[in-house]
Amino acid sequence: MAKRLDHTAEQQSVRVLKVGERVRHILSxxxxxxxxxxxxxxxxxxxxxxxxxTPDLRNATAYVKPLLDADDDEVVKxxxxxTAFLQREVAKRLGLKFAPKLKFRKDESxxxxxxxxxxxxxxxxxxxxxxxxx
Numbered sequence: 001m002a003k004r005l006d007h008t009a010e011q012q013s014v015r016v017l018k019v020g021e022r023v024r025h026i027l028s029x030x031x032x033x034x035x036x037x038x039x040x041x042x043x044x045x046x047x048x049x050x051x052x053x054t055p056d057l058r059n060a061t062a063y064v065k066p067l068l069d070a071d072d073d074e075v076v077k078x079x080x081x082x083t084a085f086l087q088r089e090v091a092k093r094l095g096l097k098f099a100p101k102l103k104f105r106k107d108e109s110x111x112x113x114x115x116x117x118x119x120x121x122x123x124x125x126x127x128x129x130x131x132x133x134x
Contacts, residue, residue: 016053023060023100024051026093027086036085040078044070049107053100060100063107072106079104 027048034042045067052061066075079086083102091099119125 013055016055016057019057019094019096019100020051020053020060022094023053023090024048024062026090027051027062030086030089035089036079036082038078038082040074041082044068044075046070046075046079049109057096057100058098059103061103061105063105063109065107065110076104076106 030036031041031046031048036042047065047067048062049065050063052063053059062079064076064079066072083104087099087102090102120129
């Protein structure tokens with residue numbers, strides 16, 4: 001007998017977003033309390049900016065941004081080395097049937113926002129924007 005899905009696509013996507021936000025909070029808490037026993041991770045203040053989950057909740061990509069001028073690549077490498085511990089802790093605290101497999105990537109959105117700001121400050125663009133407002 002075929003399984004009947006009572007959830008709409010919109011409800012499923014809301015669930016994915018909620019679980020992603022919950023995983024983000026768990027990871028942020030683990031990193032803030034320095035529960036990861038790694039020198040690089042403990043020495044850095046790390047912000048978990050976003051967690052994206054696949055629709056089946058099996059895979060999660062956590063985007064991280066080290067604060068206070070820490071080396072992004074070094075921090076991401078250290079987090080990847082401690083993925084097993086972090087997955088285990090997320091699984092314990094999440095309480096789902098299956099815990100998502102974690103991947104860590106550095107968050108490029110801040111660099112992209114800076115690039116856009118730089119473009120908007122260009123005198124040619126400012127001139128064009130000034131004409132549009134008049």
